[in-house]
Each structure stands twice: as structure tokens, then as C-alpha cells.
Amino acid sequence: MTTITTRDGTNIFFKDWGPRDGQPIIFSHGWPLSADAWDAQMVFFANQGFRTIAHDRRSHGRSDQVWDNNNMDQYADDLAELIEQLDLKDIILVGHSTGGGEVTRYIGRHGTARVAKVALIGAVPPLMLKTEANPGGLPIDVFDGIRKGTFDNRPQFFKDLTLPFYGYNRDGAVVSEAVRDDFVRQGMNGGLKGLLDSIRAFSESDFNEDLRKFDRPTLVLHGDDDQIVPIGAAALSTIQIVKHAVLKVYEGADHGLTVTHQDRFNADLLDFINS
Numbered sequence: 001m002t003t004i005t006t007r008d009g010t011n012i013f014f015k016d017w018g019p020r021d022g023q024p025i026i027f028s029h030g031w032p033l034s035a036d037a038w039d040a041q042m043v044f045f046a047n048q049g050f051r052t053i054a055h056d057r058r059s060h061g062r063s064d065q066v067w068d069n070n071n072m073d074q075y076a077d078d079l080a081e082l083i084e085q086l087d088l089k090d091i092i093l094v095g096h097s098t099g100g101g102e103v104t105r106y107i108g109r110h111g112t113a114r115v116a117k118v119a120l121i122g123a124v125p126p127l128m129l130k131t132e133a134n135p136g137g138l139p140i141d142v143f144d145g146i147r148k149g150t151f152d153n154r155p156q157f158f159k160d161l162t163l164p165f166y167g168y169n170r171d172g173a174v175v176s177e178a179v180r181d182d183f184v185r186q187g188m189n190g191g192l193k194g195l196l197d198s199i200r201a202f203s204e205s206d207f208n209e210d211l212r213k214f215d216r217p218t219l220v221l222h223g224d225d226d227q228i229v230p231i232g233a234a235a236l237s238t239i240q241i242v243k244h245a246v247l248k249v250y251e252g253a254d255h256g257l258t259v260t261h262q263d264r265f266n267a268d269l270l271d272f273i274n275s
Contacts, residue, residue, distance in 0.1 A: 001062060004085045008069065012078055013062035014055035016086070018046030023116070024088045025273075027054040028079065030097030030122075031202055032150075032158065032187035032195045034061025037096070041258065044266045050092075050273075055082055057102070059194020061186065070197035072205040076105035089114050092273055096121040096258060097229060098202040108210025119219040119269060122229050122255050125207035126237050136233040143203040147196055154195075158187040164227035167254030179259060211241040218245040219272045221265070223253025246272065 003011045015035050025045055027038040035054035042052040056063040058078055059070050079102055083091065091114055095103035100123020107115065130137035149157035162180040163169040187195070220242070222235035231249070239247045248268060250257055258265050 003063075004082055006058075006078055006081050010058050010066055010069075010078070011064045012055050012058060012082060014053055014082060015042060016051070016053050017042050018051045019049060020051060022046075022049050022051040023090055023092065024051045024053060024086075025092040025094060026079070026083070026088070027052065028093070028095040028099030028102045029054065029057065029060070030099050031198050032060065032190050033183070034186045034189060036061070036182075036186055037258070040262055041094075041266060041269070045270070048270065053082075053086070053088075055079070057098075057198075059198070060190040062189065065191030065194055067193055070194040070201065072101055072105045072201045073109065075102040075201065076109050079103070079106045080110045083114055090116045092117045092119065094119045094121065094269065095123055097255065098124055098198065101125055101202055101205055101207060104207045104210045104214075105205070108207070108213050111213070112216050115216050117217045117219070117273060118214065119221065119272060120235070120238065121221050121258060121265075122223065122226055123220070123234060123238070124202050124205075124229055125211055125234065126241060127206045127208065128203045128229065128233065134233060136230075136237070138203075138230070138233070143199055146199050150195060150199070151192070154192065155184055155188060158184045165254065166256040166260055167223075167225060167227070169227075170225070170254075179256075208241065211238060214242045214245070217272075217275075218242050219248065219269070220245045221248045221250070221257075221268065223250045223255065223257045223261075225252050226255045228255035 029037045034056045038054040046052045093103045100120040168175045
């Protein structure tokens, strides 16, 4: 397996596909998944001449399952170490859901010297949790429920989660049991402690200051029927901070739109990169 070892001794698995001299695209996955969630995008963009890279976040997938440091700052620092060890420049950063938080915190902590463009897809910033300052967020009870479901019966909770995640609970939805099974497979490869810690990381991290440091072309893409990361407190709030961002809304689309709207998403992301 291809890995880097971070400064704290954690082995981070990554895939590195396509021509080595191509412009790099780094794909950051969502919770509780792994780099496998991006395979179709990896192949599509590698075939377009890009170098495509996706890593398993610490305690997810094939990366080391660690007890401590499963938090957004560390996720961003791990991404920075991957970029530095591979000496990548002129990068397109693409983050879905929690991965969008990772990318955003990376820019907040490490800047944009190596970055060309940014794409946030169904991403968690600026803040998911409902607070006095963020009344459109989700109440803490929602995330406590995710913690309880993940701890009590992880495979069943993940299987059930696929219904709202991919919009499979909507009338007329074409349900893929194989996609549901693969979501569970990816989630079960992660470490329980790290996945539980990650719930706090994606729900309680405040990305407002990180977003204010965005100074590269930015795509904010979201489904307006996202039942996992509702668009109002996410994409529609992000574009109020990142004034230059391009907003693209998929009408009726779900959280897992990179799968359910794969061809459309790939084409739109390619258009953004080439613009």
C-alpha cells in the first residue's frame, strides 16, 4: 500500500493515479468513508490528463486507527504533509462533506501557495451545529443521535444512513443496494474511536475564519435536497463569506451527488477546472 508517515507517526494511505506530470487534483472524502468514494472521479480526471490523488483520513479506511488527534486541525495538517511529501503545486483541492471542512481548514492553517482552485461539494462549512450565532444549524441532539447509532450498531446505522445520504428515501428514487453495501464497507473499515471523534470534528468546527482566507477561484456545489448537510447553513452561508465563489445548486439533489449525479458532477467540475 502507498502511504506517507506523518510527524506524529501516523501512516496515511493514499492513491496516486494518472500521469505524474499532470496538474494534481486532491480529493478529500466525507465521513465515514474512504478514498474509495472518489474512484470514479479519480479515473475520469486521470483520463483527462490530471494527476489524481485521494487519501484515507486518519482512522478511516486503510490509514492508521489512532486514539488521539482525530480532529479538524490534524486532518488539515495531514493533508499538508501529504502535499509537502509529494511536493505538489498548482493543486485543485476538492472536498466533499467533512472533506470540504478538511480542505477549508487546510487553507486556514497552511494558506494557498500550493493551491490553484478549490471545490467544496456538499461541504460542512461554515458551521453545522446550531448556536446563537448560527441559528440555521442543526441541534446537538442530531449529532448525539449519530454518535449513539454509530456506537450501538455501526453496520446497521451506516446502512440506514444511506437512505437520506443518497436520497433513496425520496419518492421515485432508484435505489442501488450495491451502493448502500459499499458505503457500509467503507465505513466499517474505519476505527470506531476515530469515527466517533470525527462526528465532533465535522459538526462543531467553526470554519468562518478559514473561509475568509480563500483567495483562489472557488466552486461551491450543493444539492438543495441534501438531508445530511442542509444547504442553508452550508453552501448558502459559505458564499456570503467567500464572495468570489461560484455557487452551483443541483435542484432536488442529495448529499451523495458525486455518486447519484456522477456524470453531471464530473462534467461540471471539469468545466470549473478548465474555466
